[in-house]
Amino acid sequence: MNAADLGLPVAVPSTALFTDQYELTMLQASLRGGTAERRSVFEVFTRRLPEGRRYGVVAGTGRVLDAVENFRFDDAVLAFLRERGIVDEPTLAWLADYRFGGDIWGYPEGEVYFPGSPVLRVEGSFAECVLLETVILSILNHDSAIAAAASRMSAAAGGRGLIEMGARRTHELAAVAASRAAYVGGFDSTSDLAAGFRYGIPTVGTSAHAFTLLHDTERDAFRVQVESLGRGTTLLVDTYDVSEAVRTAVEVAGPGLGAVRIDSGDLLLVAHRVRQQLDELGARDTRIVVTSDLDEYAIASLAAAPVDAYGVGTQLVTGSGHPTCSMVYKLVARADSADPDAPLRPVAKKSLGGKASVGGRKWAARRLDADGVAEAEVVGTGPVPEELAARQMLRQLVKGGEVVAREPLDAARQRHIAARAGLPLSAVQLSRGEPVLPTEYLTP
Numbered sequence: 465m466n467a468a469d470l471g472l473p474v475a476v477p478s479t480a481l482f483t484d485q486y487e488l489t490m491l492q493a494s495l496r497g498g499t500a501e502r503r504s505v506f507e508v509f510t511r512r513l514p515e516g517r518r519y520g521v522v523a524g525t526g527r528v529l530d531a532v533e534n535f536r537f538d539d540a541v542l543a544f545l546r547e548r549g550i551v552d553e554p555t556l557a558w559l560a561d562y563r564f565g566g567d568i569w570g571y572p573e574g575e576v577y578f579p580g581s582p583v584l585r586v587e588g589s590f591a592e593c594v595l596l597e598t599v600i601l602s603i604l605n606h607d608s609a610i611a612a613a614a615s616r617m618s619a620a621a622g623g624r625g626l627i628e629m630g631a632r633r634t635h636e637l638a639a640v641a642a643s644r645a646a647y648v649g650g651f652d653s654t655s656d657l658a659a660g661f662r663y664g665i666p667t668v669g670t671s672a673h674a675f676t677l678l679h680d681t682e683r684d685a686f687r688v689q690v691e692s693l694g695r696g697t698t699l700l701v702d703t704y705d706v707s708e709a710v711r712t713a714v715e716v717a718g719p720g721l722g723a724v725r726i727d728s729g730d731l732l733l734v735a736h737r738v739r740q741q742l743d744e745l746g747a748r749d750t751r752i753v754v755t756s757d758l759d760e761y762a763i764a765s766l767a768a769a770p771v772d773a774y775g776v777g778t779q780l781v782t783g784s785g786h787p788t789c790s791m792v793y794k795l796v797a798r799a800d801s802a803d804p805d806a807p808l809r810p811v812a813k814k815s816l817g818g819k820a821s822v823g824g825r826k827w828a829a830r831r832l833d834a835d836g837v838a839e840a841e842v843v844g845t846g847p848v849p850e851e852l853a854a855r856q857m858l859r860q861l862v863k864g865g866e867v868v869a870r871e872p873l874d875a876a877r878q879r880h881i882a883a884r885a886g887l888p889l890s891a892v893q894l895s896r897g898e899p900v901l902p903t904e905y906l907t908p
Contacts, residue, residue: 526876
């Protein structure tokens with residue numbers, strides 16, 4: 465099912481109010497000043513990666529396309545703006561007919577990015593483009609942060625299963641977006657049913673400690689769960705005594721028990737003991753799932769443990785310490801008129817404090833070494849060198865206001881796997897370091 469077919473589960477009828485007030489006051493002033501229709505180019509990029517991170521992950525692109533399509537000022541929204549006196553009547557009349565009619569180019573979802581990478585490029589009139597700033601940044605900053613954390617955890621897991629279970633640790637709508645981003649970044653499933661319904665992500669879940677505590681004995685709880693869900697279920701074995709619970713679990717379900725879950729204690733030690741006990745009881749195929757405030761470092765520390773899958777919640781949905789990517793949306797070029805043939809003039813912010821930007825409508829390409837491994841992110845404003853023409857990163861997502869690049873979520877997930885594999889091996893090291901690729905600028 466396509467997310468656009470469902471509509472957005474929000475308390476307002478469109479995405480138009482997912483914005484900051486100054487977007488609308490800039491619109492009003494530019495309409496009055498006669499500059500609103502000037503052809504403009506905005507770009508989304510970050511000046512730096514979160515400290516210690518080696519690469520970023522583009523996520524949320526599909527949600528951005530949904531948001532652009534749903535960016536409409538209907539009667540209720542216009543009435544709110546009128547009642548609050550946020551903009552004047554001529555601006556309200558302009559907003560009533562708003563439909564984004566420009567072009568959007570971007571790194572495809574799941575791709576990796578680096579400081580200065582033009583992750584998204586929005587082209588059209590100043591008026592139609594400036595309104596999209598807040599909602600685009602809101603989506604990309606959140607989803608890309610979650611996907612980057614998920615990617616690091618996926619690399620640390622080394623092919624073992626990963627379950628996203630952070631719904632109870634964040635806002636209910638953010639939880640759905642986080643599940644989606646985690647799936648792009650390498651997670652296999654989610655506990656969040658809304659994410660499964662909305663995006664088709666595989667869902668999993670069996671029982672919590674409350675279910676065991678509900679029953680008179682642990683054996684009773686296990687028996688009821690197995691009778692209800694089958695022998696392939698996952699039994700939670702750390703409510704009381706782990707060793708006794710494992711023994712009871714195998715007695716109740718037999719050696720065909722699907723899995724046991726461990727949610728506390730020294731996970732490395734307990735996992736080894738549980739594996740040995742399961743094998744001795746003949747449950748050699750019973751899997752071990754561990755949870756309990758995991759992050760990429762904890763997952764890496766369990767690499768030598770006989771663990772089959774990890775369940776991650778809090779650290780994942782908070783970006784493992786970096787809940788935003790610090791992406792910005794900047795005007796980089798504009799024409800002197802609305803004439804589509806008017807030349808674009810590069811513009812850029814020049815200021816102290818590391819907030820300067822590079823003007824000009826940019827392209828990006830990834831240069832490879834002789835072995836086919838990425839060695840640099842090349843960003844330019846002039847002609848694309850012939851040797852980089854086939855390695856350009858931006859793809860057209862919206863053309864003349866129409867989405868032209870919607871794709872299944874699994875396509876973004878597979879793209880990320882391939883993109884990460886194409887980076888130098890040091891990209892997945894958890895030790896602190898600089899971006900794994902340098903960003904090189906080419907200007908005419």
